Amino acid sequence: MKTDVVIVGGGLIGCATAYYLAKKKSNVIVIEKDAGVGLQASGRNAGMVRQQARKAALPLAMASVRLWAALAQELENDLGYTRTGYLKIALDEAGVAVLENEMAWEHAHGLTEVRMLSPDECRDKIIGLTDRVVAGKFCPTDGIANPMLVTPAYARAAQRLGAEIKTRTTVTGLLRQGSAVRGVTTEQGEIEAEVVVNAAGPWACHLNESIGCATPITPGLSQLMFTERRAHNLVCPVGVLGFGGYFVPTHAGNMVLGISGVPNKYGYSTRVEYSDITAKAAQMLEILPWLSQVSVIRTMSGITEYTPDGEPYIGAVPGTRGFFTAVGFHGQGFCLGPIVGKILADLITGKESSISLATFKPDRFARVQG
Amino acid sequence: MDTQNLRIQKGITRSKPFQIQVDGQLLFAYPGETLGTVLLANGKRAFRHTMLSGGARGIYCGMGVCFECLVTVNGQANVRACVTLAQPGDRVKRQFK
Amino acid sequence: MNDLTLAPLTVVGAGPAGIMAAYTAAEAGVDVTVIDENPLPGGQYLRQSPPEFTIPDVVAAHSGHPEAAALYRKLEHPRIRTMHNTSVWGVFDGRMLALAERDRVYLHKANRVVIATGAYDRPLAFPGWTLPGILGAGAVMRMVKTQWVLPGKRVLLAGLGPLQLPLADLLLESGVEVVCVAEAANLFLGWRHLSGFWGHGDRIWEAYTYIKTLVQHRVPVFHNHAIVSASGKEQVETATIARLDGSGQPIAGTERQFEVDTVCLGYGFLPSIQLAMAFGCEPRFDENLSWFVPRHNDHMETTEPGIFVAGDVTDFGGAKVALAEGRVAGLAAAHQLGALDDATFNRLVAPALAELRHMNRVALALQRIYRFRRGLAFLASDDTILCRCEDVTLAKVKQALADGAIDLHQVKLGTRAGMGYCQGRCCSALIAPIVAKETKQSISTLHPFTVRPPIQPIPLQMLATGAVSMAVE
Numbered sequence: 001m002k003t004d005v006v007i008v009g010g011g012l013i014g015c016a017t018a019y020y021l022a023k024k025k026s027n028v029i030v031i032e033k034d035a036g037v038g039l040q041a042s043g044r045n046a047g048m049v050r051q052q053a054r055k056a057a058l059p060l061a062m063a064s065v066r067l068w069a070a071l072a073q074e075l076e077n078d079l080g081y082t083r084t085g086y087l088k089i090a091l092d093e094a095g096v097a098v099l100e101n102e103m104a105w106e107h108a109h110g111l112t113e114v115r116m117l118s119p120d121e122c123r124d125k126i127i128g129l130t131d132r133v134v135a136g137k138f139c140p141t142d143g144i145a146n147p148m149l150v151t152p153a154y155a156r157a158a159q160r161l162g163a164e165i166k167t168r169t170t171v172t173g174l175l176r177q178g179s180a181v182r183g184v185t186t187e188q189g190e191i192e193a194e195v196v197v198n199a200a201g202p203w204a205c206h207l208n209e210s211i212g213c214a215t216p217i218t219p220g221l222s223q224l225m226f227t228e229r230r231a232h233n234l235v236c237p238v239g240v241l242g243f244g245g246y247f248v249p250t251h252a253g254n255m256v257l258g259i260s261g262v263p264n265k266y267g268y269s270t271r272v273e274y275s276d277i278t279a280k281a282a283q284m285l286e287i288l289p290w291l292s293q294v295s296v297i298r299t300m301s302g303i304t305e306y307t308p309d310g311e312p313y314i315g316a317v318p319g320t321r322g323f324f325t326a327v328g329f330h331g332q333g334f335c336l337g338p339i340v341g342k343i344l345a346d347l348i349t350g351k352e353s354s355i356s357l358a359t360f361k362p363d364r365f366a367r368v369q370g
Numbered sequence: 371m372d373t374q375n376l377r378i379q380k381g382i383t384r385s386k387p388f389q390i391q392v393d394g395q396l397l398f399a400y401p402g403e404t405l406g407t408v409l410l411a412n413g414k415r416a417f418r419h420t421m422l423s424g425g426a427r428g429i430y431c432g433m434g435v436c437f438e439c440l441v442t443v444n445g446q447a448n449v450r451a452c453v454t455l456a457q458p459g460d461r462v463k464r465q466f467k
Numbered sequence: 468m469n470d471l472t473l474a475p476l477t478v479v480g481a482g483p484a485g486i487m488a489a490y491t492a493a494e495a496g497v498d499v500t501v502i503d504e505n506p507l508p509g510g511q512y513l514r515q516s517p518p519e520f521t522i523p524d525v526v527a528a529h530s531g532h533p534e535a536a537a538l539y540r541k542l543e544h545p546r547i548r549t550m551h552n553t554s555v556w557g558v559f560d561g562r563m564l565a566l567a568e569r570d571r572v573y574l575h576k577a578n579r580v581v582i583a584t585g586a587y588d589r590p591l592a593f594p595g596w597t598l599p600g601i602l603g604a605g606a607v608m609r610m611v612k613t614q615w616v617l618p619g620k621r622v623l624l625a626g627l628g629p630l631q632l633p634l635a636d637l638l639l640e641s642g643v644e645v646v647c648v649a650e651a652a653n654l655f656l657g658w659r660h661l662s663g664f665w666g667h668g669d670r671i672w673e674a675y676t677y678i679k680t681l682v683q684h685r686v687p688v689f690h691n692h693a694i695v696s697a698s699g700k701e702q703v704e705t706a707t708i709a710r711l712d713g714s715g716q717p718i719a720g721t722e723r724q725f726e727v728d729t730v731c732l733g734y735g736f737l738p739s740i741q742l743a744m745a746f747g748c749e750p751r752f753d754e755n756l757s758w759f760v761p762r763h764n765d766h767m768e769t770t771e772p773g774i775f776v777a778g779d780v781t782d783f784g785g786a787k788v789a790l791a792e793g794r795v796a797g798l799a800a801a802h803q804l805g806a807l808d809d810a811t812f813n814r815l816v817a818p819a820l821a822e823l824r825h826m827n828r829v830a831l832a833l834q835r836i837y838r839f840r841r842g843l844a845f846l847a848s849d850d851t852i853l854c855r856c857e858d859v860t861l862a863k864v865k866q867a868l869a870d871g872a873i874d875l876h877q878v879k880l881g882t883r884a885g886m887g888y889c890q891g892r893c894c895s896a897l898i899a900p901i902v903a904k905e906t907k908q909s910i911s912t913l914h915p916f917t918v919r920p921p922i923q924p925i926p927l928q929m930l931a932t933g934a935v936s937m938a939v940e
Contacts, residue, residue, distance in 0.1 A: 036877045043880060148880040156870060228888060228924060229421055230447055252857075252883060253421060257927075272920060274559040274574060278933030285931055292931075293446050295924035297888055378615040378641055383521040402517030407614040415599035415702040415728075422858035426701045428599025430855070432606025433511060434504075435587045435739075437888035437924075438597075438855060452606075455517075 003027045003164075005348060006184050006193040008171045008207065009200030010034070012042035012333060013326045015154035015165075016341025017197055017348075019075075022161035024349050029191060030155070030163065031184065033170045033203065038151025041201055041303040041333060044270070046224055046248045046256045048237050049335045050086045050142035051111055053102055056311050056359040057332055058109050063355060064339035065141055071338060077153035080146030080251035084236035089122055089129070089136045095241040099137040106139070114139045127233040128290040144237060146251050147334060154341070171200070174207055174323070181211070181323040195348050198325040202268060202305045205327065208313075211320055214366045215313045217328045220304030221264035223272045225281070228295045229253035240287055245280050247288060255294070257284055261304045261331060270301040304331045314340060314360040316347060324348060325362050376411045388458035399456040406432070406439050406451035409462075417441050417451060418465035440465060474500040476800050477564065477577040479555055479742060482510020484778025484789035484796075485583030486538050491797025492581075493546035496806040500575070501547060502566065504554040508539050510585055510778075511605060512786050514613045515539070530612045532786075557920025558745040567925055571932040579773045579800040582743050582761070583793065586736035586779035589839075590893045592853050592861075593846035595697035595706075596732075604634055604733030617643055619729030623706045625694035626733025627651040628837040632677035634733060639684045646725045648681065649692040649708040651715065651734070652837050693717060695846055697730055706730045715840025735839065737896055738780045744918040746774050752911035755838040756783065758896050759915050765820065766799035767792055775800055784830030791823040844900035853901075854894035856887020864898055868905045875902055875913050888924055891916040 005021055007014045010032030018028045034040070049068055051061040072079045090096045099116065106114045117136035123129045125138070155165055166186075175183035175190060183192035198207045201217075208215045234255050237248040248256040259280045277299060285292055307313070307328040317323045324347060326340050333340075343353045377384075377400075384400040391397075392409060399408040406429050409417065416426040417439050430438040434453040442463040443449045451462075478489045481503035489499045501508075507515045513535040515528060522528035529535035542549050550568065557565035564575040588603025595601075600619060602610075604626055607618045621644045624635050635645050681688060689708060695717045697706045707724045709717035740750065743761040748769035750759035760781045767775045775796040778789035795816060802812040847853060849862035859882045867881035875898060878884060884898055885891030895916050903910040921930075 035874060036872065036880075039876075039880075152870065152881065226886075227927075228448060274557065274563065274565055274920075274933065277920075278572065278930055280934075281927050282931035282934040285927060292928035293926050295448070295926045296921055296930060297924045298886065298890070299920055376617045376619070378611070378617060381522060381524060381527055382516075382615050383523075385519050385521070400519070402519030403614060403616075407610070407616045410610070410618070411616050417599070420858055423852070425597055425852070425858070426599050427597060427855070428702070429602055429606060429610075430597075431588055431603050431893075432609050433587060434923075435889060436855065436893055 001189065002192045003029045004193060005029070005195045005197060006031060006191050007197045007199055008184065008204050009198065010037035010151070010155065010165060010167065011040060011199060011201060012038060012151045012154065012337035013340055014197070014199035015151050015158060016337050017199060017326070017344045018163045018165075019154045019158040019161070020342045020345030021348060022158045022163040024345060026349065028158065028163040029193070030158070030165045031169050031171050031186060031191075032165065032167045035167055036152070037155040037165060037167070038148070041305070042151045042337070043147050044300060045147050045222070045302045045334050046246070046258045047080070047144050047147045047250065047334065048086070048142070048248055049081065049145050050139070050237070052086055052088055052106065052114065052137065052139045052142055053239070054332070057336060058106065058111065059355045060336050060339050061332070062109065062111055064336050067338040067342065068143070068145070075153040075157045077149065077156065079149050079153060081143060082251065083141055083143040084249065085138055085140040086142030086237045086239070087117070087122065087125060087136050087138050088239040088241065089133045090241045091132050091243070092134055096135045098241055099135060103137055111139065113141055125235065126238055126288070128288060129238075130287050130289070132286070142237070144248060144250065150337070171204060171207070174210060179319060180321040195322045195324065197344060197348070198323070198327060201327055208317065208325055208327070208362065211317060211323060212366065213317045213319070213363045215325065215328055215362055216308055216365050217305040219264040219268045220261040220306045220331065222261040222302035222304045222331065223259040223276055224300055224302055225257040225277060225296045226298040227255040227257065228297050230294065232294070233290065234288070243283065243287070245284055247284070257296070263306065268303050270303070272299045272301055306330055308365060312336070312360055313362040314343070315357045315362055318361070318363045376413070390456055390458070390460040390462060392462045393464055403456050404452055405441060405443065405454050405456050405460070405462060408456050409451060414464070416464070419467040424467050473576045473578055474498070475804050476500070476579045476581065477502065477575065478581045478583060480510060480583035480585055480778070481505070481508035481542065481549065482512060482583060482585050482778060482789065483538060483786045484793035485510070485581065486541050487790045487793030488581040488583060488775070488777050488797035488800070489547050490541035490544055491794045492801045492806070493544040495798065495801035497546065497801045497804055499547045501542060501549040502553050502555060502575070503549065503551055506551050508542055508549065509535060511609065513538065514609055516613045516615065520615065554923060555742055556922045556925055558742070559920070565920060565933070567929060570929055572925065572929055573933060579775070579804055580746070581775045581777055581793070581796045581800060582746070582780055583776070583778045584739040584742050584780045586738045586783070587892065588732065589735045589737045590897055591694070591732055591734045591843060591846065592851055592897045593694060593696055594848050594851050595699070595703070597852050597855055598697055598699050598703040599701065600699070600703035600728055601697060601730040601732065604630060604731050605736070607731045608634055608637070611637055611641060617641055618731065619727075620644060621646055621727045622729040622731055623647055623649070623694070623725050623727045624731045624733060625649040625706070625708060626731070626735075627839065627843070628733060628735050629674065629833060631733045632674060632681070634731065635686060636677045636680045639680055639686070645684065645686045646727055647687045647689060647708070649689045649694055651691070651693040651711060651840060651843060653691045653711070654836070693843060693846070694730065694732070695722065703727060703730055711840065711842060715842030716845065717842070734843065735837065736779060736783060737892070740780060740915070741890065741892070741918045741922045743769060743774070743776060743780065744915065745920070745922060746771050748774060748776070750915060755834040757839040757910060766816070767796035768799060773803060782827070782830065783834060784826060788823065788826050788830050791819060791826060794819045795823060844897070845904070853897045854882070854884035854887065856889050856893070857883040859884040859894070861901065864901055865905065868902065873906050875899060875916060878902055879916060885916045890918070890922070
């Protein structure tokens with residue numbers, strides 16, 4: 001089998017890349033080990049599309065949010081995307097300084113709509129918010145989307161443009177010719193390609209390693225509790241500085257109560273810990289006391305890949321030809337997915353990225369190591 | 371519907387009834403009865419409209435599995451009427467749109 | 468409070484199977500903890516009327532079962548501790564059960580476990596089935612027998628199975644007008660299995676007495692018929708039945724419509740497999756049931772060592788089979804815990820297994836006669852709701868399949884079916900046949916929805932009490 005581009009991994013990054021490539025008339029095959037697309041981290045997160053509180057990835061997030069605005073229309077699919085805004089609150093003076101520093105960074109990058117809110121303004125926005133709030137920071141262009149719909153929508157749009165998606169297929173290695181990557185081997189045979197993209201998150205880091213570009217990733221555990229659907233006052237996602245948890249409304253009327261990620265000692269398992277959910281439930285009632293009689297109806301774990309500096313690996317893998325990667329998103333992949341897919345499609349078709357990827361160089365730790 | 375007759379009389383003696391309020395209407399309830407029973411005995415079949423489609427729902431499984439018989443009790447929303455005992459003075463609201 | 472003392476045997480469910488498992492193990496010298504979500508023991512089948520009701524006839528107070536009182540008393544065994552109003556909402560770290568008791572949650576450290584969680588009314592989706600006034604047969608049975616209230620005045624019974632007859636009988640005796648009984652089984656296909664009743668004359672006699680009542684009240688019984696639609700504004704007003712073809716699909720032109728205020732759906736039961744699944748027990752596809760039950764060996768042990776099942780959660784044989792299975796599970800657990808030596812265990816378990824085999828013969832015959840008919844899975848029209856919690860229609864499920872979903876999990880992600888309060892207990896068995904048909908797979912190859920805590924909804928206030936108990940520890 002032969003094609004222009006093989007994409008390893010049918011998550012959001014892989015399917016978005018496939019879509020933007022197919023739009024540029026490239027022949028694309030996406031290879032996914034699971035029975036469907038978007039079943040791992042892409043579909044297992046709280047669905048926040050936020051720019052606030054990003055570091056190096058802020059320009060990517062801002063560009064991605066511009067794509068998100070018209071994405072449902074472009075993909076001809078409801079994505080549950082709403083610009084609810086996102087409120088980040090501080091419970092002490094030290095936190096206020098953190099918020100102000102973040103805002104300075106955000107303003108400097110042109111995210112000028114971010115502003116500080118007084119405690120009263122915070123409580124006007126979220127009725128019943130704790131009296132302990134000292135200050136808030138709000139960005140009206142942040143929002144939410146339904147993670148379960150986005151990756152399948154990209155996949156279908158790519159397929160309509162001729163891309164092929166092979167599920168239940170596992171890539172076992174790369175086909176190489178000198179320094180050039182010429183395709184992949186799978187359990188079902190070889191696929192030759194001009195370009196290979198590794199977007200398989202933590203599941204295919206060995207491909208990067210096999211070519212001498214270690215992209216270290218360790219598993220994170222981000223537990224999510226889903227409440228029953230009911231009338232509630234959570235009009236936008238709320239993050240709390242130094243709290244280790246966040247609150248997100250969903251398009252369907254449920255709320256997601258998120259427990260911030262911690263290293264996952266069980267690998268990329270989707271377990272939830274009794275001690276974590278009970279302890280966080282108690283703390284969350286201090287932030288939003290009206291949650292007390294709201295029922296939790298489901299829990300799950302989001303899958304988070306941690307990188308040593310908290311930033312993803314994006315771009316052409318140095319020292320090779322025809323090999324790109326975009327992995328290790330450190331919890332930022334859902335928001336960044338659309339723009340990263342678009343940038344990869346540009347890079348692959350010989351166009352430069354409009355946003356600097358210097359911070360995200362795939363080999364930045366490989367060099368240190370050796 | 372001849373509603374009061376839905377309580378079976380033969381073979382059972384109930385204790386002294388008490389009153390609860392259902393959508394502002396005072397109804398008699400007997401100790402040991404669930405809220406679902408009190409509503410049903412008074413000919414009230416529809417307990418709520420769903421938030422999404424707005425369809426009417428009432429008791430379906432009668433054992434706490436299906437969560438169809440949700441009502442608001444003393445301000446607390448989404449209480450399963452079929453497994454919740456009626457208490458004197460309960461203020462019940464059916465969750466209609 | 469935390470409950471981190473190790474319980475040698477934990478039994479979940481205080482119905483016939485659970486009580487017998489607990490009692491048998493206790494008699495063998497094992498300390499047993501019984502956990503039950505109801506205020507009184509008995510489960511669904513032997514459910515008791517509330518103590519506030521004065522019911523002179525003791526049997527009537529026990530859902531009409533003379534054997535019930537003796538069974539409840541078995542829980543008074545000194546080695547048995549029963550926790551009422553307590554439900555298991557999760558399994559953590561292998562054998563830690565998360566319990567919810569009234570308004571608090573805590574962990575219970577289990578060793579051997581007997582899961583006797585029973586079953587619930589099997590949902591059947593047809594146009595109009597979500598209307599108020601349409602109830603499960605088990606719901607109606609409990610309502611009449613334990614809450615002493617009638618579901619309505621004009622009732623249509625539609626279902627599949629031998630429980631329809633006693634229910635019709637009960638309603639008629641209570642003064643309800645039964646407009647008809649629609650029985651979906653094709654008894655002409657079922658007679659081949661009658662040999663299974665050899666030695667079970669009492670069962671045939673029982674059926675005869677029910678039929679006699681129906682005849683006395685001139686209630687029409689339509690065999691090989693199923694309910695196909697219901698209508699009404701805010702509650703059911705009419706119900707339509709139709710004759711079924713060989714595959715169980717309704718034949719156009721055979722419809723009969725009835726004015727009713729209540730429809731009682733008795734299409735059998737689905738096992739409450741959630742806890743077994745949470746333990747990681749492997750499911751087995753049961754052909755007669757056309758759904759999944761926990762797999763177990765002769766000694767009622769599941770694929771998870773030390774985790775047993777008994778009763779309707781795994782085999783639909785009624786209370787007698789449940790008792791026998793409970794006995795076997797209790798003995799096997801006691802044996803594993805060292806309370807019974809090999810010889811004693813073998814001596815005690817042999818008659819229990821023989822009794823079980825004897826009863827399973829008739830149970831299996833009944834399961835075959837009343838096996839779920841394929842056509843009944845396809846009564847819904849495009850706008851019929853399959854997932855009640857999330858208002859997901861057949862059309863939405865079909866759309867998700869057209870969009871590329873190929874299994875239950877992907878349909879769930881695409882439609883939200885199974886993400887609501889009941890965690891897919893109602894919709895999974897309705898959606899699976901649709902997925903199987905559209906994707907040309909056998910249902911048996913599909914996997915039921917993944918079970919995650921909480922197995923049942925827990926208010927945050929209550930969840931938060933778990934943090935307090937961890938701190939105390």
